[in-house]
Amino acid sequence: MTFGYMDFAIPDDEAVECAKYNYMWPDGASVAATHTAHEIVMVTGGNSIRDRAMFYSKVVSTLSKMENNIGIYANGIVYEPEKVVKMCEIVKEDELPLPVLVWSGIGKEEEGISGWTDGMKQFGFDEMEVLNFKQEPSQLQGFMILIIDYCINNNIGFHDGEIVGLAAGLQLKVEKSKGCNVDEDGETLKLSFL
Secondary structure: OEEEEEOOOOHHHHHHHHHOOOOOOOOHHHHHOOOOOEEEEEOOOOOOHHHHHHHHHHHHHHHHOOOOOOOEEEOOEEEOHHHHHHHHHHHHHOOOOHHHHOEEEEEEEOOEEEEEEEOHHHHOOOOEEEEEEOOOHHHHHHHHHHHHHHHHHHOOOOOOOOEEEEEOOEEEEEEEEEOOOOOOOOEEEEEEEO
């Protein structure tokens, strides 16, 4: 593990801008604007990606309990420390706290809403997006969490051109193309319902 204390705010208001995208923390941007220093945590080595993810989760949970910690910046988002601690409780049951490790973003589009992952690359998978979803945001968020869990806990990645059956009556078409909401300089997997 590498740990570094930086005696200055994250430059260019990056943390403040990224905190705006955390729909689960309405005050996140105003809280992030008060930060005056930051810490960098990097976990390398270990036996497996899962082992590193478990160790990282324990570290960020511990850091989140520190009195002067106002946020955890990871996966292009700033997380509320109290929520990180709560989400990481599952580590005690030897389960990965996937919402801390992979962000599932949601945004409005002209024709519905879109969802995306940010953090799948850390597990060796492509980032994924669902575009122009016509149902409720909570349904999309639940679906994204289901897909993240399915891929990571089963070590299964999707590939361009596949038709994936997740359950009876639930099939997805997978297409790889330029990223829209995440990995905009690269490609993501677009998931669409059949």
